[in-house]
Amino acid sequence: MNSRERVRMVLNHQEPDRVPVDLWGCASRLHTELYLDICKHVGLEAKEEDRIRKGSTTEYVDYRISDMVGSDFRHIHIGKPDYFSKYEDEDGNIIDEWGVGRKVIGVHPSITKYPLENATIEDLETYKWPIARDPGRIRGLREQAKDWYENTDYAITSTTAISGLFLEVCQYLRGIEQFLMDLYINPEFARKLIEKVTELIIDINVYYLEPVAEYIEWIEFASDYGTQQSTFIxxxxxxxxxxxxxxxxxxxxxxxxxxxxxxxHSCGAVRGLIPDLLEAGVEILNPIQPLATGMDSAELKAAFGDRVIFHGAVDIQTAMNGTLDMVEEDVKKRMDALKKDGGYICSPANHLQIDCPVENFFAMYEFAKIHGKY
Incomplete structure (x- = not known):
C-alpha cells in the first residue's frame, strides 16, 4: 500500500496497513535550531532553497528528512506576493502586508505594532488592505502539485496561506486586549472588522486553492481557540x-x-468548541493537544471519532523532551486511543521545539510505524 492510498483510507474512516505519519504539515514542523541539529546528526547540509518560511521559528521544509522518517506527505506552500515585500520601519518593526509589525524577542517573533489599534469603523473602508489575487502567491504551485501527483505516491496537501484566521488577524490588526474588548463593548466595530478580514481570507485561500485543488487531499487553516486550561473565547x-x-x-x-x-489547527483546550467547529465544516482537527484540559485522546475518539479526522496528538510537553521510553509510551497511548476504524494521522501535537532530543524525533516516527500497524 502506498502513502496516498493509506491516507485516503484513513480520511474515509477505514483501516489501512498502518496509521499515516506527517512531517512539515501544519504544526508538524521543527524549530529551526532543532532542524539544524538533526541535519548535523545525519550529516546533511541545510539548503537555502528549503528555507521557505523565513522569519518564522520553523523556517525549513526538508523532504530529505521526511523520507528518513517515512512521512506519507508532500505539502504545497503559498508563495510571496509580487506587489509587497516586508520592510523595517523607523522603530525596528518588520512590517507585513497587513501593516502589522513584529520584532524577534527571545527566540520567537512578537507583534509590536497594531495598525488599527485606534481605528474607527470609517477607517476600515480606507485602510490599505492586502491584494488577495497576486500572481506571486500561486506561481509554480500547479506545476509542483501536478508533478508530485503524477510522479510520486505521496498524499499532497496545501499548508496554511496565512498565519491565523479571523480571530488572530483581527488581534494582529487591533491588538489582543483591544479586540477582545471590542467583542463586548464595541460589537459593531468588531463585526465590521471580522467581515472585512473574512472576505480577504476567503479570497486569498480560494485563489491559492484553485490551481492545486484537483491534486490535494486537504487545505490547512489555523486558529488557536484554546489555552492550556480552557477555550480562549x-x-x-x-x-x-x-x-x-x-x-x-x-x-x-x-x-x-x-x-x-x-x-x-486549533491549539489547547478546545473540547467545548468541537461540536460547533464540526457544524461549521471542519473535517480534520489538529493538534489534539493531549495534556490540555478536556483533550483526552480516548474520550475525544469516543465522542467525535465518527465525524472528524484527528491529526497530531503526540505529547510535546513532556514525552518528546523526555526519555525514549516516554516517547514510546506516549505514541502507543495515542495509537491505542485514536487509530481504531481509521480517522487518525500521527504527528507531534505541535511544532517540535529545541528541547526535543534528536534521538526522540527519529524514535517517535519509528514507534508510530510499530504501534500504528493494523
Whole structure:
C-alpha cells in the first residue's frame, strides 16, 4: 500500500496497513535550531532553497528528512506576493502586508505594532488592505502539485496561506486586549472588522486553492481557540462572531472542489468548541493537544471519532523532551486511543521545539510505524 492510498483510507474512516505519519504539515514542523541539529546528526547540509518560511521559528521544509522518517506527505506552500515585500520601519518593526509589525524577542517573533489599534469603523473602508489575487502567491504551485501527483505516491496537501484566521488577524490588526474588548463593548466595530478580514481570507485561500485543488487531499487553516486550561473565547462568543466565518470559508473550499477536506489547527483546550467547529465544516482537527484540559485522546475518539479526522496528538510537553521510553509510551497511548476504524494521522501535537532530543524525533516516527500497524 502506498502513502496516498493509506491516507485516503484513513480520511474515509477505514483501516489501512498502518496509521499515516506527517512531517512539515501544519504544526508538524521543527524549530529551526532543532532542524539544524538533526541535519548535523545525519550529516546533511541545510539548503537555502528549503528555507521557505523565513522569519518564522520553523523556517525549513526538508523532504530529505521526511523520507528518513517515512512521512506519507508532500505539502504545497503559498508563495510571496509580487506587489509587497516586508520592510523595517523607523522603530525596528518588520512590517507585513497587513501593516502589522513584529520584532524577534527571545527566540520567537512578537507583534509590536497594531495598525488599527485606534481605528474607527470609517477607517476600515480606507485602510490599505492586502491584494488577495497576486500572481506571486500561486506561481509554480500547479506545476509542483501536478508533478508530485503524477510522479510520486505521496498524499499532497496545501499548508496554511496565512498565519491565523479571523480571530488572530483581527488581534494582529487591533491588538489582543483591544479586540477582545471590542467583542463586548464595541460589537459593531468588531463585526465590521471580522467581515472585512473574512472576505480577504476567503479570497486569498480560494485563489491559492484553485490551481492545486484537483491534486490535494486537504487545505490547512489555523486558529488557536484554546489555552492550556480552557477555550480562549467562550463558545457563545465563538457562535456570535466567528462561526459564520468558518461556515463561509468551508463553503468556499467546497465550491472549488468538494473532495478537498477542511483541516483546522486549533491549539489547547478546545473540547467545548468541537461540536460547533464540526457544524461549521471542519473535517480534520489538529493538534489534539493531549495534556490540555478536556483533550483526552480516548474520550475525544469516543465522542467525535465518527465525524472528524484527528491529526497530531503526540505529547510535546513532556514525552518528546523526555526519555525514549516516554516517547514510546506516549505514541502507543495515542495509537491505542485514536487509530481504531481509521480517522487518525500521527504527528507531534505541535511544532517540535529545541528541547526535543534528536534521538526522540527519529524514535517517535519509528514507534508510530510499530504501534500504528493494523
Amino acid at each position: 467562550s463558545p457563545d462568543i465563538f457562535r456570535k462572531f466567528f462561526k459564520d466565518s468558518h461556515i463561509k470559508l468551508a463553503k468556499a473550499v467546497k465550491s472549488v472542489n468538494p473532495d478537498v477536506k477542511v483541516f483546522l
